[in-house]
Amino acid sequence: MTGTSRGPNDPHRRERILDAALDVIAEHGAIKVTYRKIAEAAGVPLGSLTYYFDDMQHLLTAAFTRLAESVSSRYGALLEAARTPEEAETAVVEIICGKVWGTDRNLLLSYELYAFATRHPELREVMRAWMQASRRSLARHFDPLTARALDALVEGFSIHNSVDAQPTDRSDVAAIVHAVAARRAP
Structure with a gap:
């Protein structure tokens, strides 16, 4: 299937991550946010966060x-x-x-x-x-x-x-x- 264009498996994953980040911030405070807590709250693999966001600062800025x-x-x-x-x-x-x-x-x-x-x-x-x-x-x-x-x-x-x-x-x-x-x- 080389050359085919395949969309993301979960087209709303980035938005779920941002919503989860805000939930985690609300629960724990911005200073205690971790990739692991956000991934768990979003129900996504931990690697998804670094796929969409270069670093925690980028993720928090987007959220x-x-x-x-x-x-x-x-x-x-x-x-x-x-x-x-x-x-x-x-x-x-x-x-x-x-x-x-x-x-x-x-x-x-x-x-x-x-x-x-x-x-x-x-x-x-x-x-x-x-x-x-x-x-x-x-x-x-x-x-x-x-x-x-x-x-x-x-x-x-x-x-x-x-x-x-x-x-x-x-x-x-x-x-x-x-x-x-x-x-x-x-």
Whole structure:
């Protein structure tokens, strides 16, 4: 059969590996991730990881990029649907108080990405790309400084509300978002 083109036996293996990597990170933390744990979680042979990824850094970068793109997509969709400044503010409140993260696991994974990126500069580009995507989505409705402030507000409230015994309620978040957005340029 020389010269025949044969597709991969498992066309979704790479995606399963990335999903498993995120599961392992969520369970053990990025610092304790191993090829063996990921392969076991993905149900693939250990050699599959090195077939798809040059090294652990490459694998973690791809997994964290997948997370960032997934959350950014939901974040962006809410802001894209907004047609008025009021709807844009409501979208920001929903991003903070709703389920834009999808799951508490995704929020936990974002903490892991922040911590890991501080020690692994090559992952900072994933963080920068995620922040730029968020700010581009916000910039549809807000000037650049307000978009930056709202982006920080989204992340800060998301983190604080996830661990606070008395999270800031939606109406208070809405008042704060409105106060920040009200300073936008005409």
